[in-house]
Amino acid sequence: MVNTKEIKKRINSVKNTKKITKAMEMIAAVKMRKAIQAAVNTRDYSALANNLMDNLSGKKIDHPLARNKSIEEFDNSFENQVKSDKPEFTGKHLLIVITSNRGLCGSYNAKIIKKAYEFISKEKKTEEVFDVLAIGSKAALFAKRNKLNLISLFDSIGDTPTYDELLPVSNLVQEKFLNGTYDKVTLFFTNYISGLSQEVIQRQLLPISRESIIESFEQVGDERTKKDHNKNKFDSIEISEYEYEPNKKRVLNYLLPMLVEVLIYQAVLESSASEHSSRMMAMKNASDSASEMIDNLTLEFNKGRQAAITQEISEIVGGAVALE
Incomplete structure (x- = not known):
């Protein structure tokens, strides 16, 4: 099963990196x-x-x-x-x-x-x-x-x-x-x-x-x-x-x-x-890549979360049926 905590940690890490590259892009532009x-x-x-x-x-x-x-x-x-x-x-x-x-x-x-x-x-x-x-x-x-x-x-x-x-x-x-x-x-x-x-x-x-x-x-x-x-x-x-x-x-x-x-x-x-x-173009490309990575990781996180919820519901339903 997908480790959602690990994915969440990676998303936060990439977001922090994006903040840095975006700031460097703006400085380079000036x-x-x-x-x-x-x-x-x-x-x-x-x-x-x-x-x-x-x-x-x-x-x-x-x-x-x-x-x-x-x-x-x-x-x-x-x-x-x-x-x-x-x-x-x-x-x-x-x-x-x-x-x-x-x-x-x-x-x-x-x-x-x-x-x-x-x-x-x-x-x-x-x-x-x-x-x-x-x-x-x-x-x-x-x-x-x-x-x-x-x-x-x-x-x-x-x-x-x-x-x-x-x-x-x-x-x-x-x-x-x-x-x-x-x-x-x-x-x-x-x-x-x-x-x-x-x-x-x-x-x-x-x-x-x-x-x-x-x-x-x-x-x-x-x-x-x-x-x-x-x-x-x-x-x-x-x-x-x-x-x-x-x-x-x-x-x-x-x-x-x-x-x-x-x-x-x-x-x-x-x-x-x-x-x-x-440098501005390199940082812009890095920021764009970070945004794309965040989107992909978020999608992966949501899929993993959805799978975990589905499994939990299935287990609850299975347990209820067993009790009957």
Whole structure:
């Protein structure tokens, strides 16, 4: 016979779990709205920054961050960066992997880690050495499990990070690249498309090139945003119509490091929106599953209770007949 007390206990347990998942769903929904708003607001700024750099640099970018000039060759006034000769190639590759600090967000972390792992497996044929800069503790765990050198972990960035919060990341990356520690820097993040759809993006951050600027311009956003960007990316005023003061080189010197900062900042915002969206959907699915489980257990409980009552009535009737 069905143990109705045990079923009742399970129903109460599932109800308590549902309360938790429902609360987490509501919290994630609030955070998701803020993160999406921040990401969407920054997309236009990023697009304009990319468009300006495209016009400013022309077909070829002359800058140490493009790895075709030494810092002294480019400009003796290159401030706040390490001064060195044009670095030799070292065969070292830095991966910036953006994940969450917490779980319970569906396949969000698994997808980004899978993308990074596939990239490493493919590129290992070139005998490159890979180091990891982790934004989020799950990325650090990925580095540890795959025995990759973790140069830094940033796990205290807020749910809707500010530009200043990401400056230490950008400064570290640019410093390591300019002093020749790394030949390449590749960024892995998740682009927010909609509440039900996110896309893992792999992007070469450094050395920066006109092609990588255009690619980053096209990658971020939903389909409508991408179409708008593609339509307008060459509609700006020709470079000959601009006058740069004091000169083009100094303007590029100032703006290109800022573009790297913007690209990292935008990637973190997109990832944050994707994380909270994935967590909200995961908790919604968990709440729906809990409701379904409660219904099934309640039905089982009622059937068991009905069977017990029927058996009890049968026993009473049987006893009465026996007494006669």
